Amino acid sequence: MTSWTHRHVIDLSTFSIGDYVSVLELASRFKALPITGARKLPALQGKLVATLFFEPSTRTRSSFELAARSLSADVQSFSPSNSSISKGETPLDTALTYVAMGADVLVVRHSSSNVPKQLAHSLEEAGERTSILNGGDGLHSHPSQGLLDLFTLAHYFNPKEPLPNALLGKRIVIVGDILHSRVARSNLWALTACGADVVLCGPPSLLPEAFSSFVEEPPPGQKDDPVSTRGKVSVIRSLKDALGNADAVMTLRLQKERMHQNLLTGLDRYHLDYGITHESLKWCGKEVPVLHPGPVNRGVEMSSALVDDPSICLVKDQVRNGIPIRMALLYLMAAAESLTELPKNSKP
Ligand code: CP
Numbered sequence: 060m061t062s063w064t065h066r067h068v069i070d071l072s073t074f075s076i077g078d079y080v081s082v083l084e085l086a087s088r089f090k091a092l093p094i095t096g097a098r099k100l101p102a103l104q105g106k107l108v109a110t111l112f113f114e115p116s117t118r119t120r121s122s123f124e125l126a127a128r129s130l131s132a133d134v135q136s137f138s139p140s141n142s143s144i145s146k147g148e149t150p151l152d153t154a155l156t157y158v159a160m161g162a163d164v165l166v167v168r169h170s171s172s173n174v175p176k177q178l179a180h181s182l183e184e185a186g187e188r189t190s191i192l193n194g195g196d197g198l199h200s201h202p203s204q205g206l207l208d209l210f211t212l213a214h215y216f217n218p219k220e221p222l223p224n225a226l227l228g229k230r231i232v233i234v235g236d237i238l239h240s241r242v243a244r245s246n247l248w249a250l251t252a253c254g255a256d257v258v259l260c261g262p263p264s265l266l267p268e269a270f271s272s273f274v275e276e277p278p279p280g281q282k283d284d285p286v287s288t289r290g291k292v293s294v295i296r297s298l299k300d301a302l303g304n305a306d307a308v309m310t311l312r313l314q315k316e317r318m319h320q321n322l323l324t325g326l327d328r329y330h331l332d333y334g335i336t337h338e339s340l341k342w343c344g345k346e347v348p349v350l351h352p353g354p355v356n357r358g359v360e361m362s363s364a365l366v367d368d369p370s371i372c373l374v375k376d377q378v379r380n381g382i383p384i385r386m387a388l389l390y391l392m393a394a395a396e397s398l399t400e401l402p403k404n405s406k407p
Pocket residue numbers: 115116117118119120195204352353354
């Protein structure tokens with residue numbers, strides 16, 4: 060495991076291969092622990108993790124809170140509808156309030172891109188040591204989702220050693236509303252860094268051609284890494300052509316809350332052209348897993364029958380893997396000095 064240098068985790072563009080290895084190795088050790096009893100580790104005893112979700116969430120918020128409790132942190136939830144936001148309080152003043160109450164980590168979700176980054180900057184300027192962990196901001200970034208997707212795929216390809224090199228040379232197809240997706244952006248950084256080729260597929264209104272050069276330059280965190288194996292990104296409009304030779308398919312929710320105009324000719328048409336079904340998966344030429352970050356619009360981006368087919372659909376694995384991945388992130392950010400406290404026998 061390499062030394063961890065991130066006080067805040069805002070996006071994955073600054074992650075080195077060593078960072079991905081650190082997170083996945085730790086997540087494997089946490090995943091191997093029984094869910095009850097023994098999973099409760101003392102690593103974050105005395106630490107306070109606050110979840111400031113200014114935008115709704117089922118999975119991310121709950122699994123960050125479960126992850127924090129599993130490491131014995133105190134957890135404080137914030138709910139905008141019952142908060143002083145309605146009285147005009149700003150996100151920064153909300154964050155500073157939780158910092159004043161002793162928060163060590165703030166997990167922040169916001170509908171505006173870059174709010175977590177601005178909060179991190181403002182807290183540093185104010186001389187505060189509290190860490191910001193981005194729980195999803197606008198269409199910018201969702202780093203813990205990108206990491207849990209990476210872990211889920213690494214586990215699928217190499218269950219004995221689910222590390223980044225399990226992705227090397229794989230062809231991962233991401234289908235749907237790429238334009239509005241922070242999940243797609245985080246996956247683009249993570250998957251290409253680990254050597255996977257990413258094929259993006261969707262209509263021009265949801266997938267501008269410019270995405271093919273999304274990761275043209277190595278991320279800043281990788282400049283010094285000996286990575287000559289970074290994957291490529293391509294845009295293919297036809298679902299049939301995109302799925303040919305795929306090793307895994309990730310489909311994305313249509314994010315109507317971020318669409319400021321009507322970008323679709325209709326949901327039925329969209330499902331016909333880009334819906335992932337048992338039938339369309341035959342174009343892959345072999346059995347491949349399907350991922351979706353959730354929540355799923357059944358019958359739109361994925362058929363309902365496929366959502367309920369655990370032999371192909373890894374949605375439940377993604378949700379389960381979210382807890383050890385978020386434990387790993389919290390552990391690295393808030394308990395780095397006590398890495399030796401982990402049980403020695405917690406092997407993947
Ligand atoms: N995948 C995801 O971010 O889900 P939630 O919005 O439910 O947290």
